[in-house]
Amino acid sequence: MYAEIISIGDELLIGQTINSNAAWMGQELNKIGIDVYQVSTISDDKNHIVNALNDALKRTKLVLITGGLGPTRDDITKYTLAEYFNSPLVRNEKVYNQVEKMLKKRSIQMNDLNRKQADVPEKAHIFVNYAGTAPAMWFEVNKKVVISMPGVPYEMKEFMTEQILPSISRYFKTQVIIHRNILTYGTFEAKLAEILSGFEDQLPREIKLAYLPTDGVIKLRLSGRGDNKEKILKIIDREIDKLYKIIPKYIFGEQDDSLEKCIGVLLKSKNETLCTAESCTGGMIAHQITTVPGSSEFFIGSVIAYSNRIKEKELGVNSATLEKEGAVSRQVVEQMAEGVRERYDTVYSIATSGIAGPAGGTLEKPVGTVWIAVAGNNGTYSRKFIFGNNRINNIRRSTLAALNLLRQYITGGLEQL
Amino acid sequence: MYAEIISIGDELLIGQTINSNAAWMGQELNKIGIDVYQVSTISDDKNHIVNALNDALKRTKLVLITGGLGPTRDDITKYTLAEYFNSPLVRNEKVYNQVEKMLKKRSIQMNDLNRKQADVPEKAHIFVNYAGTAPAMWFEVNKKVVISMPGVPYEMKEFMTEQILPSISRYFKTQVIIHRNILTYGTFEAKLAEILSGFEDQLPREIKLAYLPTDGVIKLRLSGRGDNKEKILKIIDREIDKLYKIIPKYIFGEQDDSLEKCIGVLLKSKNETLCTAESCTGGMIAHQITTVPGSSEFFIGSVIAYSNRIKEKELGVNSATLEKEGAVSRQVVEQMAEGVRERYDTVYSIATSGIAGPAGGTLEKPVGTVWIAVAGNNGTYSRKFIFGNNRINNIRRSTLAALNLLRQYITGGLEQL
Numbered sequence: 001m002y003a004e005i006i007s008i009g010d011e012l013l014i015g016q017t018i019n020s021n022a023a024w025m026g027q028e029l030n031k032i033g034i035d036v037y038q039v040s041t042i043s044d045d046k047n048h049i050v051n052a053l054n055d056a057l058k059r060t061k062l063v064l065i066t067g068g069l070g071p072t073r074d075d076i077t078k079y080t081l082a083e084y085f086n087s088p089l090v091r092n093e094k095v096y097n098q099v100e101k102m103l104k105k106r107s108i109q110m111n112d113l114n115r116k117q118a119d120v121p122e123k124a125h126i127f128v129n130y131a132g133t134a135p136a137m138w139f140e141v142n143k144k145v146v147i148s149m150p151g152v153p154y155e156m157k158e159f160m161t162e163q164i165l166p167s168i169s170r171y172f173k174t175q176v177i178i179h180r181n182i183l184t185y186g187t188f189e190a191k192l193a194e195i196l197s198g199f200e201d202q203l204p205r206e207i208k209l210a211y212l213p214t215d216g217v218i219k220l221r222l223s224g225r226g227d228n229k230e231k232i233l234k235i236i237d238r239e240i241d242k243l244y245k246i247i248p249k250y251i252f253g254e255q256d257d258s259l260e261k262c263i264g265v266l267l268k269s270k271n272e273t274l275c276t277a278e279s280c281t282g283g284m285i286a287h288q289i290t291t292v293p294g295s296s297e298f299f300i301g302s303v304i305a306y307s308n309r310i311k312e313k314e315l316g317v318n319s320a321t322l323e324k325e326g327a328v329s330r331q332v333v334e335q336m337a338e339g340v341r342e343r344y345d346t347v348y349s350i351a352t353s354g355i356a357g358p359a360g361g362t363l364e365k366p367v368g369t370v371w372i373a374v375a376g377n378n379g380t381y382s383r384k385f386i387f388g389n390n391r392i393n394n395i396r397r398s399t400l401a402a403l404n405l406l407r408q409y410i411t412g413g414l415e416q417l
Numbered sequence: 418m419y420a421e422i423i424s425i426g427d428e429l430l431i432g433q434t435i436n437s438n439a440a441w442m443g444q445e446l447n448k449i450g451i452d453v454y455q456v457s458t459i460s461d462d463k464n465h466i467v468n469a470l471n472d473a474l475k476r477t478k479l480v481l482i483t484g485g486l487g488p489t490r491d492d493i494t495k496y497t498l499a500e501y502f503n504s505p506l507v508r509n510e511k512v513y514n515q516v517e518k519m520l521k522k523r524s525i526q527m528n529d530l531n532r533k534q535a536d537v538p539e540k541a542h543i544f545v546n547y548a549g550t551a552p553a554m555w556f557e558v559n560k561k562v563v564i565s566m567p568g569v570p571y572e573m574k575e576f577m578t579e580q581i582l583p584s585i586s587r588y589f590k591t592q593v594i595i596h597r598n599i600l601t602y603g604t605f606e607a608k609l610a611e612i613l614s615g616f617e618d619q620l621p622r623e624i625k626l627a628y629l630p631t632d633g634v635i636k637l638r639l640s641g642r643g644d645n646k647e648k649i650l651k652i653i654d655r656e657i658d659k660l661y662k663i664i665p666k667y668i669f670g671e672q673d674d675s676l677e678k679c680i681g682v683l684l685k686s687k688n689e690t691l692c693t694a695e696s697c698t699g700g701m702i703a704h705q706i707t708t709v710p711g712s713s714e715f716f717i718g719s720v721i722a723y724s725n726r727i728k729e730k731e732l733g734v735n736s737a738t739l740e741k742e743g744a745v746s747r748q749v750v751e752q753m754a755e756g757v758r759e760r761y762d763t764v765y766s767i768a769t770s771g772i773a774g775p776a777g778g779t780l781e782k783p784v785g786t787v788w789i790a791v792a793g794n795n796g797t798y799s800r801k802f803i804f805g806n807n808r809i810n811n812i813r814r815s816t817l818a819a820l821n822l823l824r825q826y827i828t829g830g831l832e833q834l
Contacts, residue, residue: 012440013452015440016629027432030431035431038430039456039458040455042458074625074626083576188526212428219433221428275476276721283700283701286703287701290812303731304700305482305718306713306716306719307713307717363753391708395708
């Protein structure tokens with residue numbers, strides 16, 4: 001079964017806000033067997049909303065709309081839908097009480113704009129917002145369903161998870177779609193496609209393979225579809241087993257794994273600890289690691305040594321080495337890794353030193369040059385990377401490369417390099 | 418003038434990739450006076466591409482397509498467009514040479530899949546890809562233009578900036594659209610809308626106001642449109658002056674400013690320095706600050722004190738205080754701020770200690786409880802925040818709250834609280 005998403009908001013079209021809602025909704029709809037056929041991002045304009053809704057209802061029987069439900073004047077979705085479904089607005093007491101409660105909790109005085117949020121189309125089934133103020137609405141017309149939700153991500157997500165997805169599941173009967181991701185790091189898309197060419201040729205027709213690269217991580221997505229869930233799961237499992245045999249050294253995880261999650265699992269299972277000493281990554285490695293719930297069990301802390309003074313004083317980097325080799329060098333990054341490991345008394349450590357840019361590059365060490373070291377009970381290992389010219393990309397790619405180096409160190413994969 | 422964007426990729430519809438390309442393109446098109454009327458995100462499917470292109474060409478005379486140009490089999494955009502424009506594929510030597518050069522630089526052996534990337538529709542004007550391998554294509558039909566680019570963000574951006582946007586500017590004549598953002602922090606959307614109600618009423622008809630909230634920052638976007646650029650600029654400037662008079666204490670910047678950029682500007686202008694001591698934010702404050710180019714001029718470094726051992730040993734937090742008050746307390750966060758400031762010898766410091774969740778909450782200190790301190794020559798100031806239940810949101814909101822607290826400390830705005 002197919003659904004469409006209509007994302008309403010001028011801020012999306014002029015690019016002030018990235019449409020992350022649609023991606024999340026696509027994932028969640030997929031889990032209950034619904035494919036998103038199209039996402040249409042449109043403006044806060046009555047005619048545009050009406051046209052997009054007409055188009056979407058011609059193609060599919062389920063349309064999810066987000067955005068345009070705020071208390072301010074630029075938000076017109078509710079009024080447009082009331083007119084579209086020929087349904088006058090009436091005050092809803094449950095919504096009113098919830099808005100009142102929500103504002104009270106935040107110590108905000110209720111005003112007329114908030115009060116209007118409790119006026120809803122008479123014909124719609126109303127879902128109360130427990131994370132904000134604007135309610136969600138469910139309209140039915142000729143066995144088709146149109147759902148309108150706020151565009152604020154956490155409000156939309158709470159609606160979807162708690163109320164909308166279960167209602168959709170009950171209302172529609174659907175086919176099974178199963179996606180499995182195999183996550184790889186360490187090679188390039190075309191190279192991987194070449195290695196997997198024979199694998200692709202033999203894939204059964206129910207299974208599709210896609211390559212999804214970002215910042216060096218390439219996701220391989222296997223999608224299977226059919227009526228029998230058990231059968232598809234079995235076929236996908238079989239194909240994934242083959243992948244593990246063809247490209248073992250590139251695979252680091254599955255599904256929503258990330259390098260930091262994998263490292264967390266490895267360290268927790270061995271009861272081992274980690275710290276970092278970061279120069280060019282400026283804390284991003286520590287930040288990535290600590291996004292993982294429970295990271296306090298294995299992550300002790302970091303020294304962000306942005307200035308050379310801190311590299312010397314807090315990490316014990318030798319000032320003569322700094323002088324002679326420069327901060328971006330094998331010697332310095334290894335001293336950083338060893339210094340922080342000793343001082344923070346952990347099993348492993350990661351260190352980075354590089355030129356993130358845009359300034360600071362030289363002929364010998366251009367912008368994008370980054371030294372990364374990992375230290376542990378088997379000694380210190382370091383490697384030079386040359387990324388690109390973009391500061392943010394360099395920080396992000398250094399972070400991933402550092403996490404991958406540690407993963408390989410822990411799993412004994414460094415010898416394969 | 419209006420354009421439409423067609424984003425092609427199953428990964429966008431099932432939500433494995435967020436469509437950040439469309440947002441960026443919207444911003445850039447706006448700068449040359451083109452409004453994006455609609456973004457349609459569709460699948461790697463021939464019929465769907467043809468239908469979406471037909472629909473878009475009915476509504477606008479410029480269509481930008483991204484995605485589906487990779488070397489792998491799931492990418493069919495080029496073949497679909499060649500058929501749509503009835504144009505056979507021919508080998509392009511310039512593209513071939515560039516692909517060869519690009520792969521050589523990355524030490525990748527050229528394979529048949531790469532070679533095929535140099536086959537392009539005969540009728541299209543071709544732009545060579547200097548950041549990757551797939552070329553961009555420009556088709557013209559009945560005074561309308563269709564442009565196809567790779568979906569890899571940095572390749573698309575390089576194409577747009579260097580080749581596509583200048584070509585569009587030359588080909589079409591356009592109206593002027595000017596957006597100005599005023600960035601606020603410290604109040605809520607409905608409250609701000611109430612305060613600005615009179616301001617909204619008096620806005621001239623050329624100017625539109627929108628509220629764009631994220632994580633506590635509310636962007637006020639003023640958009641002006643017309644034929645005379647100077648006139649619109651003047652009107653917008655006048656309205657912005659009024660905003661500064663109505664809500665001075667909430668405004669922290671304009672346009673693409675961020676709290677970290679503003680802090681950077683403030684510190685550089687005074688030649689002052691900063692360091693952080695982070696527990697629950699796990700390095701995110703340092704990371705945000707060091708995304709700013711030139712941050713090494715004012716940012717010295719950090720102690721990420723995830724474990725209490727590091728709080729004591731590296732920041733000099735009193736063990737009796739830790740025992741008695743707990744790590745998430747005014748006393749501890751103030752000792753962290755003062756400890757790191759002394760040790761790293763900076764003018765200012767920021768410290769955080771909180772319960773990011775999902776575990777670790779108690780009745781007295783629920784998940785989302787965060788203490789933040791700033792220290793400087795005028796003493797130490799700390800404040801307790803209570804955010805929500807989501808770990809990532811708590812880390813992000815703590816980071817913004819901490820940066821704002823520092824900004825207010827530096828600008829003398831703390832007295833107003």
